[in-house]
Amino acid sequence: MSDGDPPPDHRLDAEHLELGSGLEVLLAATLERVPPGGVLEVRTPSRAVALELPGWARLAGHEVVGEAPAAEGTVVQVRRGRTARVLAAPLPERGDPPPLRAGGELHTADWRGAGPPAPGDAGAGFAPLGAVPEASATSYRWRLSDPDEVWADDVGELVEQASAQQWDASREVPWDAARDLDETTERAVAQVMTFLAQNEYAALYVPARFLPEVNPQLPELVLWLSSHVHDEARHIEVFTKRALAGGLRGYALASTELSLSTLLDEHDFTNSSLLLNVLGEGTFLDLLRFIELHAPDPATAAAARLAHRDERRHVHFGVSHIRRAIDSNRDNERVLVAAVEARAAKLASLSGLSPVVIEALTVMASRSLVPAELSEAAADVRSLMSTMQRNRVRRLIACGFGKPTARYLSDLHSPNLM
């Protein structure tokens, strides 16, 4: 090799590859190894390829600087352009991949190192985790960019559970079991299911509204809220189906509507998480358990059981997120209390859970209008109300509120339950 010859890795034998048939891929990969301004010698047996290379080179930001006949073809000299194809820092060297769990599973909780992500660029685009973003004129302004505003320490695990526990509302509920109830019981079931479905709409719309405000650099939160929305879509589906399945109808109550509208009024993520996840969905856990236990038919029981499994995750997220918020800054507690107070003020006109719902729950549980059976069911419903109150306080304490505050907040919670 004479002094003027290019290094061996700056030579490429294109063999019979042509432009449009993969040669440009090989050229791009090979030119990556040539420093800017360096020359790659491309040998091709095809005269047509040699003639076409200058146009390709220009378009790709390079330049053909020479061409000479060679044994069995032509050697074309391509000088690598000096401009970067991608305006970004170089890709990092190969590093350790995320760990796998038993069975070769790659869990969302393991795809980045431990701990919450550092605050990122509030104007970042849709760069997936680990990607090196190209500098771009497109700039976003994500409202939810600071991990402290949205994070929960076990959000990765919750995302994992949400994926693993998907279910099918059309096939996993024995719908034929919902057709034979007497009219009194079925009317009560239809009312209870209508009430649940109505509430689940708000449980969907609240996370759905936050979802497009989350910085894509917090992908766990994007996945979490997406799963939350999807869960609630299924809850709307399953409770609507159960309401319809017996052929009777229930009321969508104005008092419920008023309560739900105040959930949508809250634009702070953490406040909203307290109102929806901890207080609303937390209270629904007890309600759903009650419905499962007292369901007059297996379809109703299955619907309540499946929804309960999802709501547990949502409540878990809420408690975890609120606890983190309070631990990181005690001032947050005061803000959270004010949010519950503000909502309660808007709901001052609601004196309790609608009698229509209480009566429906009672009849559903008694499955008749026989006085003795009704009496027992009414006691069960009263007991449910105390269970709800007790568990709400317990969850609020788990969030980090002191016992008196927890009691106070529980008392302020919407009588509509959600």
Next chain:
Amino acid sequence: MSGAELRLGAVSYHPRVVTVWERFRTYLADRGVPTDYILYSNYERLVEAVLDGSVDIGWNTNTAFVRLDHEVGGRTRILGMRDVDLDWSTVLVTRKDRPLDGVRELAGRVLALGSRDSGHAAILPLHYLAQEGLDAAAQCVLLRFDTDIGKHGDTGDSELHVVRAVAEGKADAGVLSAVYFSAFRAEGVPDVAALEVSWRSPPYYHCNFTVLDSFDRELGERWSQALLAMDYNDESIRPAMDLEGVRTWHPGGEAGYESLRSAMREQGLLT
């Protein structure tokens, strides 16, 4: 508009021209050479505008430049051109299943040409093919696609027709810009998989920023320096540079226009 603002004329061959010049306008102002742009629908009007002083700088095709330069007896100056303009070339494409041994084989056959006012897709190919021994106007059946007349081939529309005609067998060969053919190849639209390059012209210059010789030299120098400083690695201007098809700007020169000047003379286009 400040009194010191220069006026640059360009041709609106595509809506993106507005995007490009809105960005370049800001860039040039930031560089101390505020320049407004005025768009014309065709290069003949742009040449007139440079001649009558309606604009200071013309962003000309090679054909427009040669005509302008001819009108003023060579008293023009070039303030800059794109990297691609320095080694533009024309390719002759044929079907892979009908390989061509040399351009002279095209005698008696159908040759597709782009718009008659396009330097790269009509005027120069005829000139260069003649140098190779093929008097195409006399020896071939010419299939001309005279679309977007006045745009001098900027739109690439006539070249789309050229490659389609060859691919569909309506022409035995066709000529178009090497870069346009590579772009068609890269995009896969139109489908050029069955086509190959059978001949390539020598390189020649394409577009440039032209001023009349009377234009202030010091100002022209400053304007050129501002243009040449445009950096493709600057994310704020890269999108506009991509739309303009440029990665680096060069001072350019007149040397690469001789072949077109000859071609236009031969074809009676310089009167």
